[in-house]
Amino acid sequence: MIPFLDLAAAYRELRTEIDAAIHRVLDSGWYILGSEVDAFEAEWAAYCEADHAVGLANGLDALILALRALDIGAGDEVIVPSNTYIATWLAVTAVGARPVPVEPDPATHNIDPARIAAAITPATRALLPVHLYGQPADLDPILALARQHSLSVIEDAAQAHGACYKGRRIGAHGDVVCWSFYPGKNLGALGDGGAVTTNRADLADRIRVLRNYGSRVKYVNELQGVNSRLDPIQAAVLQAKLPHLDAWNDRRRAIAGAYAEGLRDSGLILPHVPDWAEPVWHLYVVRSPDRDGLQKRLAGAGVGSLIHYPIPPHMQEAYADLSLAPDALPLARDLAGEVFSLPMGPQLPPADAVQVIDAVRAAV
Numbered sequence: 001m002i003p004f005l006d007l008a009a010a011y012r013e014l015r016t017e018i019d020a021a022i023h024r025v026l027d028s029g030w031y032i033l034g035s036e037v038d039a040f041e042a043e044w045a046a047y048c049e050a051d052h053a054v055g056l057a058n059g060l061d062a063l064i065l066a067l068r069a070l071d072i073g074a075g076d077e078v079i080v081p082s083n084t085y086i087a088t089w090l091a092v093t094a095v096g097a098r099p100v101p102v103e104p105d106p107a108t109h110n111i112d113p114a115r116i117a118a119a120i121t122p123a124t125r126a127l128l129p130v131h132l133y134g135q136p137a138d139l140d141p142i143l144a145l146a147r148q149h150s151l152s153v154i155e156d157a158a159q160a161h162g163a164c165y166k167g168r169r170i171g172a173h174g175d176v177v178c179w180s181f182y183p184g185k186n187l188g189a190l191g192d193g194g195a196v197t198t199n200r201a202d203l204a205d206r207i208r209v210l211r212n213y214g215s216r217v218k219y220v221n222e223l224q225g226v227n228s229r230l231d232p233i234q235a236a237v238l239q240a241k242l243p244h245l246d247a248w249n250d251r252r253r254a255i256a257g258a259y260a261e262g263l264r265d266s267g268l269i270l271p272h273v274p275d276w277a278e279p280v281w282h283l284y285v286v287r288s289p290d291r292d293g294l295q296k297r298l299a300g301a302g303v304g305s306l307i308h309y310p311i312p313p314h315m316q317e318a319y320a321d322l323s324l325a326p327d328a329l330p331l332a333r334d335l336a337g338e339v340f341s342l343p344m345g346p347q348l349p350p351a352d353a354v355q356v357i358d359a360v361r362a363a364v
């Protein structure tokens, strides 16, 4: 059996460092914010080539607090990809704003910059691209549109730890960049975690206050904040893991290279990488009109796969109130019916990747 992802293998690889990090926090007697969170924030900001990082409870909160820090709420519109994990949309509706979906470039599955201008209205406040599957969105035209229309840019980088756009790390191209450290992400905690990175001191400061009850000084509350603090135990685990992130992303790249070579003439539509993109292969997503049959035959051969994502946000019951018909966003609808993700992760043995290739070739 080759599982889609083996998180216990990731823990085993670094057991000594991770156990020591956890015990350091347990012994410290300091269990909320403090030096472990400060230290990880400094390391994460440096890694992302950003001036500031703020540790948060999860990636959804990172998006919500980014929107709140920019004063985006009721009556405002935010442009989002039609093809994304639902968290991107949930953040927008959580602050009372309206998600305005834009269809993807069918080659990359990322938001198509050429379609964004037509979706901008006087109510638009921000563009919210997602670096989907660890592949950077085409940021330059997005940033140019934002400048032209005085909009903010919030990046959903929950799948893109370490990815580069035109040679520069994802982390501070837009106004604020949102991260998740959910266990399965390229940099994952042993529980929930999140962060924002930014070069804007005003936004970092506002999010820092918002995450802690709107308080800078204990029992003095300047904003109606929330409790969304990165746990110091998770901050310590993330410090132990961060020095390995580049090597792990290299292993993902090697697997993606093997898949690209081994499946080149298989009939599957393989991921397209623009020449300015350095993706980190959070997911290796392939496309076929016979997706459901293929997935079943692969499962029969002992190869796990998952669908990212089977129902696009506009077709979810949660967004029935937006009254978007399935055909309103046909590209997102069609991708959801045809994509699936092959096993991918730094702990996937290269021999297993070869077995996946053989199983896929036999299944098509």
Ligand SMILES: *Cc1c(COP(=O)(O)O)cnc(C)c1O
Residues within 6 Å of the ligand: 058, 059, 060, 061, 084, 085, 087, 088, 130, 156, 158, 159, 179, 180, 181, 182, 192, 193, 194
């Ligand atoms: C994982 C993810 C999120 C949410 O992160 P959580 O930490 O699970 O809240 C948001 N956007 C995308 C694209 C994600 O993949």
